[in-house]
Amino acid sequence: MKLVTKLTPTLLNQAWVFVVLLISPSFAQANNMSTDHSFTLGIIADCQYANQPDKGQRLYTSCPKKLEQAVTDLNKHPLKSVIHLGDFIDQDFKSFDTLLNITQHLKAPFYHVLGNHEFSIADEYKNNVTSTLNMPARYYSFTLGDWQFIALDGNDVSTYGWPKNTEKHKHNLALYQTKYKGHENWNGAIGDEQLKWLKQQLSSAKNNNKHVVLLSHFPIFPENPHNLWNAEEVLDVISQYKNVKAWFNGHNHDGNYAIKNGIHFVTFKAMLDTPENAYSTVEFSDKQIKINGVGRQQDMVLLLNLNSD
Template identity: 65%
Template sequence: MQKYTVLLLINFFLLLANYSSAAANDSFTLGVIADCQYAEQANKGTRYYTSCPDKLSTAVEQFNTLPLSGVLHLGDFIDRDFQNFTVLNTISSVLNTPLYHVLGNHEFSIDDSLKMRVPETLHMPARYYSFEINNWLFIALDGNDVSTYGWPKTSKRHKRNIALFNTKYKGHEDWNGAIGAKQLKWLERKLNTAQTQKQPVVLLSHFPIYPENNHNLWNAQEVLTLISQYSTVKAWFNGHNHVGNYAQKDGVHFVTFHAMLDTDSTAFSTIEFSPNQLVINGQGRQPSMVLPIN
């Protein structure tokens, strides 16, 4: 009897150890920056343009001391001028983990002839794309897909977008944009697959879609209606609204990260992912948060 009890205890502790190991393997951490938005121009109010390279360097140095699985930049790496990408790419090139970009509106505040080179310059596989980390699916969206600025003015895409802006999206802010029909179909296919495989999803965008705000995508309600059909979607991360924001709807956490630009200190964070929660550890202006996962 005693021998049997001992065996049961041994098996129990082995199971506990295996469970703890599995839980640890399911966890990972990412770095997050929004709106570094560097430009060689005079500061404007709280927009400290020329301090951005130093703030980015400090964040990269700190990220490199941590066991990160990647770093996200949520759009507006630069404020204007194509050559400014080189300054920031040089700084971020020393990261010892992958850097994943999404496209912001200021990425296209450059000469028209250079707009098609932006994704390649940021080492992006495409304007919108997905990647996986520890069975989590991250979907990087292009909210400049339909916009007044995101494509060369001589392109057919620009002419179609202007027609949409003047009809379907008339009255919206021209510094926002929308996700086009083709990209929405792609997103729907990605979400269907993730739902079938019970794979948790985080959507990445420069632009918010919730709560209501003048920084939101032009077709925010259409996108919100689509993603609300999928219980596998756990979070939407974005920048663009420099003062930050947060809301929860239908089990999805909508987090607007504070801009690195708009502070004389800094704003960035790490996010610890686990099966039960997301823990945002903020630095500087970025607040910390604990977000339960259902």
């Protein structure tokens, strides 16, 4: 049998058809080479477990069971990560062990944001919180595909977030008396050093064509008693970057939502004070962020304009 050693016109046309098919989106999708940038996260806010009897709306005794239900359900989804938006525990450092024994069964990476109740513990344990929660630092960032997630520490400047014998605590008390006096002392602020770091993160994300979601325990918009002390300052900073698309937070257990300067501000409802449950899966795509709420957390669709970055 004689082998064909050069392409005839017919074979040449067939070769070009194959190349076109190979690089076309439909062919790529059919061969599991999708260019789709979508992914899904799990979001939980304010589990806030304490080993004590229920108190009013604070259903402490139900927290471990609800968290266990959430972990079981979230493991059924192909998640890139699960994020807890602060107030994982309340009052007792040992409560971390109870909850971490449950969340260790999560299949997806688990990220934490620091809440005020993380520090409603004895002073001797306050410097151990980040290592206990396997956090790289009190504020940090991570990347998923075309998105950068920036986790902030709203307890940075606060009356409770640092051991009382530290210079940081003394400096914060002075700031509270001179700059933030009259604000609720269960809120806090983002300090100058962290703000400088935040600007660097936002500029880097912009230069690398990354869309941004900011993660915080505390809200900054709309106006609310739970907002950061320097909410307006932080809002002014992030509004200068068109690649910032959303701010996710907890703290206000009733939840909230607003949009300003093209940024979606979502306050997720607390897992603590509901007899059913409250958590979400959050789907990211090129056109929207879709929040699929469970229990008390409602569904939401946040439309995106990624071309405006």
